[in-house]
Amino acid sequence: MLPSLDKRLSTAAEMVRQGAVVADIGTDHAYLPCYLTGSGISPYAYACDINSAPLARARKTVERFGLTEKISLCLSNGLEALPEHCAQDIIICGMGGELIADIIHNAAWLKAADVHLILQPMTRPEHLRRFLFTNGFDIIREQGIHIGRHYYTVMLASYTGICLEPDLLLQSIGRLKGNTDEDSAAYIKHYLEVLGRTIQGLEQGKAEENGPELQRLRLLAEQIQALYTI
Template sequence: MIKLTPRLLCVAQAVGNCDCFLDIGTDHAYLPAYLIENGIAKRAIASDINPNPLLNAERTVADENLTGKIELRLSDGFKNINPDEAEEIAVAGMGGLMIAEMLNTTAWLKNSKYRLVLQPMTHFEDVRRALNENGFEITDEQTALEGKRVYLVISARYSGKTEEKPAYWYYTGKLAGSKKESDIAFCNKVIKALTKKYEGSGDITSLEALRSIENAKSN
């Protein structure tokens, strides 16, 4: 049985029961293997842009006796994925700019039947902005501590609506003001990065975001 790190476990816990799960950027295919072994997904597509990670995934599939339940596929993001192949979709462990680009260019994701579970490593604000501008509603946000690192997991579904958001929302979303240890750690991480950016370049956008976050935390 596959055991996941806190980061991947946080992603797994955001995935709903499904016939088919799609993992973009699967690496070792630990996530789809875990979901199938725990009865959350009946089968899965594990995709990656490079062949070498798929070799790792192939070993996982063999070791866990999941041949026939996990399909391995070489794909640059969603380019070799067809609509209607899966209803629960994860994009984890990638930079936020790359995830945002996928959201901006994959039109068929704009359907409420898909749940997107996104775990950006950087540029969280760009992911939230791309979701909002493309009509996706963020339905949940969770954080996970793994050693000294803290990770963000966003769940979203297409609603067709865009909303004007305060500055803090793009950086901390619903987490500002939370008392959960990992949420506090994430907000502090964002504040530290914005402070460094403002002090280094005088970036006004960073200053406005900092003020907005502090205001949200106090409310």
């Protein structure tokens, strides 16, 4: 028996490489480490959280599924308490984009070509994308997720050493460009709706103050609409 995962976590699990040791940062109930080790995708996992209460919940989950020999529980601020290079696939889901960027920034050993980052920001995905691109990481793949009234994106990234300044389109929708599945299309549609409300708000403000930003966002909306017939 394996723990059931929602669409957000199951998408993250699908991005884990067969045979990779994983570190799940902000593990909470440790559903992902239990699923990955219990299914044989990962031989070993680290379930990490900054607080003791989530780790206590994680311990109960690990014991319930009989995976105590395959999962280490670790009280850690990000990756600080983990040995360097202990895992090949690093999962950071359910945090703000700025916090995820800070966690990556504070773990220099993640700048290795054989390390994959599986990231699911709850907020500020644009900030996270810009951080990745400007710090030598590339987003290999990105998947939009639509659950009820909520919209998420899951990113698969790795270090290339090539730093670039992303344009506004790449920063805004990342590698979702070209995705034709329903969830990614729903994510893009929602993004355009939010962008439209922002543009409308700027149009109602002072033209001399909002003009440059208004022009920038209108161009972004046109670029996204040109990519998607929404």
